[in-house]
Amino acid sequence: MRARRTDRGASALEMSIVVPVFLLVIFSIVEVGLWLFARNVAVTAAHEGASVMRISGTLDEPEEFRAIAVQTAERYADELGILTGAEAAVSGVEDGRVTVSVSGGYVDLVPFFPATVTETVSVEVELFEPDTGELS
Numbered sequence: 474m475r476a477r478r479t480d481r482g483a484s485a486l487e488m489s490i491v492v493p494v495f496l497l498v499i500f501s502i503v504e505v506g507l508w509l510f511a512r513n514v515a516v517t518a519a520h521e522g523a524s525v526m527r528i529s530g531t532l533d534e535p536e537e538f539r540a541i542a543v544q545t546a547e548r549y550a551d552e553l554g555i556l557t558g559a560e561a562a563v564s565g566v567e568d569g570r571v572t573v574s575v576s577g578g579y580v581d582l583v584p585f586f587p588a589t590v591t592e593t594v595s596v597e598v599e600l601f602e603p604d605t606g607e608l609s
Contacts, residue, residue, distance in 0.1 A: 497583075504583045507555070508590065511579040514553045515592035522546030522561050522573040523596045539563040546575050555579050556590070569597050 522542040529538035543561045550559035556577030565572035574593040581588035 500582045504581070507579055507582070508587075511555050511577070511590045512592060514550055514555055515559075515575045515577065515590045516594065518546045518550040518553075518556075518559065518561065519573045519575040519592050519594035521549045522563065522575070523571060523594045526563060526566075526571040526573065527596050527598055529598060539566075542573060546573060550575055550577060565595070566598070569600065570595055571598055 522545050525542040525545050526538055542563050546561035547559050550556045550561070556575075556579060559575060559577035561573060561575045563571065563573050572593055572595045574591060576589060576591035578589045
């Protein structure tokens with residue numbers, strides 16, 4: 474059966490509408506996957522930094538532990554390689570808790586999707602008490 478003269482170019486017009494939508498869906502799926510992976514890296518890096526602060530065993534002078542925690546978190550984020558310009562910060566050393574935040578950028582495929590992630594982890598600091606030999 475022969476195509477009618479009025480149907481000429483219809484498939485080209487349909488493809489010019491369908492292909493951009495299809496590509497946008499594919500890139501959006503990949504973008505969400507990259508965002509989830511970057512978020513997971515940021516959370517895990519914050520956990521690594523928080524574990525350093527957690528075992529510091531003191532709330533009095535945590536400055537040297539802060540530097541080590543920030544360095545540990547940033548190094549962990551850099552080793553996995555998806556976060557660009559990863560920065561860590563330790564804050565809120567009070568009430569027996571410490572907060573570590575990690576933020577950084579990642580590859581952005583879809584222009585309207587945010588290309589940065591920031592994750593925060595809060596943990597309790599383990600306060601060690603010396604053994605006095607007394608039973609309570």
